[in-house]
Amino acid sequence: MNDFAAITPILTLSLAACGVMLAEAFRPKGDRMPMELLALIGFGGALVSSIFLWDHDAISFRVIRADNFALFVNIIVCIVGALTVLLSGGAADRDGLPIGEYYALMLFSAAGMMMMAGAIDLLVIFIALEIMSLGVYVMTGIRRTSPEGAEAAMKYFVLGAFSSAFFLYGIAFAYGIAGSTELSRIGAEIAALAQQPNVLMLLAMVLLIVGFAFKVSAVPFHMWTPDAYQGAPILVTGFMSTGVKAAAFAAFVRVFLWAFEPMQAHWIPALTTVAFLTMIVGTVAGVLQSSVKRMLAYSSIAHAGYILVGLIAASDTGKASILFYLLAYAVTNLGAFGVMAALSTRQREFDDIREFTGLWHRRPGLAGLMTVFLLSLGGFPPTAGFVAKWYVFGAAMETGHYWLAIVGVLSSVVAVFYYLRIVIGMYMTDERPEGALPRLPGLAMAGLTLALAGVLYLGILPARAIDAARASIGTIF
Secondary structure (H helix, E strand, O other), X not given: OHHHOOOHHHHHHHHHHHHHHHHHHOXXXXXXXXXXXXXXXXXXXXXXXXXXXXXXXXXXXXXXXXXXXXXXXXXXXXHHHHHHHHHOOOHHHHOOOOHHHHHHHHHHHHHHHHHHHHEOEHHHHHHHHHHHHHHHHHHHOOOOOOHHHHHHXXXXXXXXXXXXXXXXXXXXXXXXXXXXXXXXXXXXXXXXXXXXXXXXXXXXXXXXXXXXXXXXXXXXXXXXXXXXXXXXXXXXXXXXXXXXXXXXXXXXXXXXXXXXXXXXXXXXXXXXXXXXXXXXXXXXXXXXXXXXXXXXXXXXXXXXXXXXXXXXXXXXXXXXXXXXXXXXXXXXXXXXXXXXXXXXXXXXXXXXXXXXXXXXXXXXXXXXXXXXXXXXXXXXXXXXXXXXXXXHHHHXXXXXXXXXHHHHHHHHHHHHHHHHHHHHHHHOOOOOOOOOOOOOOHHHHHHHHHHHHHHXXXXXXXXXXXXXXXXXXXXXX
């Protein structure tokens, strides 16, 4: 039974997904079953099992390891999943989504995310990547009557297939180096040859960077992001912008700060260029958007650049800052998408920036929540976003990457423009677009309240989360 310990959270989510599918299959026609409750039980069980596994460093079948690093990411995934389920209360029914399929796909994708975070074998990382991705592809186009959703899902799938091919070729070259896909053996072989890297090592490094860069929406592999975010249902966009990013960065960190750590002199310059372009392109392109979903898509790209700064720093502080940033970004971004979902109707999404004008006069509570989430994305104190950016850029300064930290700070300042543009519209105009706003369901209100609490807690009292991130990052070796 010890072999199953490390995969207990993954099994919990998988069983919950199977339970949702069975409930949907046997549901009498016309009955409304509480699929949200089954999904919440799955995420709650996975969260509890991850907490119980803390400090145990369990390994299942020599390919999945539940060290504190993976468990920290598991907790982020559970928070993302639970918040998405709560915020979907009412929105999924309103949008006409097939509820059983929606929650089953979400649970299976989350299981792939956890598997990706804990995998210590490149082939298992690839399998986990595909489990996660296939679920998200389908969720992107789950609104069967939406041409935009179908187009977005197809673009995401085709480009995702290309990135998976690059990743698989990288695995093949890594196997050619070490004769194994286990990260420990690859790391040992690369360490032995690090002084004179051969062509196989460089090709493996480059191809793996391409595969991971696509999943984290790093420039120039970001092309799918704005279209996929705009075509998907609002809360699916929130789920994949946070959960997928957390899982991809977890695998990115484990591969490059463990197996490819001896080649830092080669991959740090490459990632420095990628991070620079990602921060600049995400910020500049975001300023030009009138769609809030596309704006948040480019914001997500810019945030991927900030997280890459922590990876490039490669110090203990830099590594820990990645985990803290992923947690802070998850609760903040899901909160912003949750407000948009709460204001949308079946006939139209609350997506145009002009629709937020005068929101304070119509829904002061939701306007206040959106303000906090946008200020956190912009990095204003005392929110989680401020602490996360301070932590990442501080790590860059500690390790001598001064110009990268300066670019990050300047791009954050520019990004404030498109966040504050919405805030100014909500408070400083009396213009009110036509159309009644929907009633806020209780589950959605609970989800928004929890997201707000997370943003303020991580901004005002971040010490415990930072200490947990520091303690967990050292277990990846």
